[in-house]
Amino acid sequence: MQQASSRRHLIVGNWKMNGLSAGSLELAKAVAEGARDVGPAARLVICPPFTQLAAVAKALEGSKVQLGAQDCHQSPSGAHTGDISADMLVDLDVGFVILGHSERRQHHHETDGLVQAKVKAAEKAGLTPIVCVGETAQQRDEGHTLETLGEQISKSLPKDFSGVVAYEPIWAIGSGRSASVKEIDETISHLHDVIGRHLDVDDKSVSILYGGSVTARDAASILSIPAVGGVLVGGASLSAESFLGIARAALATTA
Template sequence: MSRQMIVGNWKMNGLRESSRELVAALLAGMPKTGPDVVICPPFTQLALLADSLASTSVGLGAQDCHQDPSGAHTGDISAPMLKELGVSHVILGHSERRQEHGELDETVREKAVAAAKAGLTPIVCVGETNDQRENGDYTDTLGWQIKGSLPDGFCGIVAYEPIWAIGTGLAATEAQIAETMTFLRQELVRQFGEAGKAIKILYGGSVNADNAVAILSIPEVAGALVGGASLKADAFLSIVGAASAG
């Protein structure tokens, strides 16, 4: 299996002291040879983590960026600003942003363009609601999200995060993940041709120390996007340990 990627999304968690402690514990336990690891703290802790991670192999990610490089956008942060801080990856179109901020596929696509232009790797999230999964029309949703959120020439990562599995402790089953990964791959190839075969697809949604081995063994799963468990060093390190070092 090729080298996998584990991304920790701290969401809106972490004051200075707890962030310092968490990152120190993570670095102390990080395997010498392991998967690619990226930590995405809130904006306010990016500078602190940029320092802590500077001479390590752990990457630094942000949780969003604006689609414009600068301008009158109160409260927003641009991709070049993140780049300047030492950020390498940026999560875009997370369902919490799509739902809480009404973020549309088109905006996510513009943000992905802006991120790539600034030299960041976008991690674009897609995922269906519980209703869409139960009605059986979740592939329509995912198909539209892939089509609408990924720009031409997309050179980033896709994260499949079923909304009903986020923060619920109820991860998608292996069969559901495997089937959806196959569908997403098909859509990526339809949209990007040969290049669509190389786009990594992560799984996210209640990944924890107990289910990581099973989830990360599913073909097509290139890694995991981890929320809650990324806030506990032991749990996150177990997930890192379950991933392929390639």
């Protein structure tokens, strides 16, 4: 089984399309304050909607929490109404960007090729891309999980990729159901092998996160899996208490 290169886990909160100004600022400040108690066991990133990036960036100044975004366009500028470029994100002190989330792939019809173009744009601008892959319930039931994930990896990641991958089984997102520890271990270990064969760069230790209804209750068991480099958190990141609870779970796995 592929071992994670570091036990300093990456804990990423994806707020999705949630948060108005006052609530977002309050949540960001609470996470920033609570992150002081997390220690070196985890790196924390929160990804608010585009409209809240500037305010949240100010709230995180001087804290241990880094700022991420939920998407970017593949072009640096141009006639792309409603889109946000990677350079625009960097201009707001954003360091990470989620790309290829299943909700983008499904509802915005994003292909693996488009995701790869966005990855290249993000890395060129200096962002760390968090590229999501995952299978549907039907693909899993038909035994196509590994095949599906392998195809997504090979077509979504450029050969010189140096970012982060997030495995999110689509059937678990927002369902309240998480994959079992055994399922997570086997699938992410397989992804490490696929990524190691796919990339041209010497360093094959790309961190792989798990996402899919992660809660503070099950975070410790997930983060204890050696192949897991952290978690991508959805609904539980909308509460400072639950998000910080997940981050603190990383302490129990660092020995």
